[in-house]
Amino acid sequence: MTSSQSPRRLVIRNLGVETTRHGVAVTLVDDVSLDVRAGETLALVGASGCGKSLTCAASLDAAPPGVRRTTGSIAIDGVEQAPADIRGRLVATILQNPRSAFNPVRTMRQHAMEGPAARGAPAASREQRVRAAMADAGLEDVDRILDLHPFEMSGGMLQRMMIALALASGAPFLFADEPTTDLDLIVQRDILNLLLRLTRRQGLGVLLVTHDMGVVAALADRVAVMDAGRIIETARVMDIFNRPTHPVTRNLLDAHLSLYPGRSAA
Numbered sequence: 001m002t003s004s005q006s007p008r009r010l011v012i013r014n015l016g017v018e019t020t021r022h023g024v025a026v027t028l029v030d031d032v033s034l035d036v037r038a039g040e041t042l043a044l045v046g047a048s049g050c051g052k053s054l055t056c057a058a059s060l061d062a063a064p065p066g067v068r069r070t071t072g073s074i075a076i077d078g079v080e081q082a083p084a085d086i087r088g089r090l091v092a093t094i095l096q097n098p099r100s101a102f103n104p105v106r107t108m109r110q111h112a113m114e115g116p117a118a119r120g121a122p123a124a125s126r127e128q129r130v131r132a133a134m135a136d137a138g139l140e141d142v143d144r145i146l147d148l149h150p151f152e153m154s155g156g157m158l159q160r161m162m163i164a165l166a167l168a169s170g171a172p173f174l175f176a177d178e179p180t181t182d183l184d185l186i187v188q189r190d191i192l193n194l195l196l197r198l199t200r201r202q203g204l205g206v207l208l209v210t211h212d213m214g215v216v217a218a219l220a221d222r223v224a225v226m227d228a229g230r231i232i233e234t235a236r237v238m239d240i241f242n243r244p245t246h247p248v249t250r251n252l253l254d255a256h257l258s259l260y261p262g263r264s265a266a
């Protein structure tokens, strides 16, 4: 696929998600619309529990048990898509806890050969793509790693493997949900740099879920701020840091600056 044919824009429109508590329907994500453009990273930020992860998952019809999507659609370049059809093919995902994302009884090679993007691709070319992506993702000794099970790998290695699989899928869009949360600080920095370098190089459109404004400053082009299930402000990253309009956004920035005093956020 040449870049001129690559999809340019993914739009999530009017997403609603709810659960049932004590027999009563409770709204968790309320009329959320987001616009992810090729070559850009849109950060979805907000306090813990505001609905960021559910937005990502439910827009791809991958919501956890107990919650359901009530409204919403996803379109690529203006054409509405069945969420399950694009998951893994047009939208790759990198999740928060790499260990839980891998099947414990399967080797990395088995993971590399499965999934929607792998189906239909000749095995040799699929493995070749994964090997190249693993090297790009900083995994040395590819042969040995392909034979490993998840429990034989560190969290950082597993996250690099998840990035490699996402890149090898060839999907033009990437949803990355807190990709560094469970890693130690040095590994976090390496993984963030890696993500930045590889997504820019491949021109991916990235939806990055995070509650870390330092990550936002490092990676995002635009920012959508979420609070209690709704998007309350969307702006370019410099405007969010320099001229936040909503009190919730200002609180997020104040919290960031109190953790890193003296450091300009952006």
Ligand SMILES: Nc1ncnc2c1ncn2[C@@H]1O[C@H](COP(=O)(O)OP(=O)(O)OP(=O)(O)O)[C@@H](O)[C@H]1O
Binding pocket: 019, 028, 046, 047, 048, 049, 050, 051, 052, 053, 054, 055, 064, 065, 066, 067, 211
């Ligand atoms: N499987 C589930 N069943 C019922 N409620 C859920 C489920 N998963 C999440 N929720 C609720 O939905 C709300 C949004 O959760 P979500 O995980 O999307 O938040 P988040 O913004 O990603 O938080 P964090 O930054 O802590 O990951 C929370 O109130 C949470 O308790």
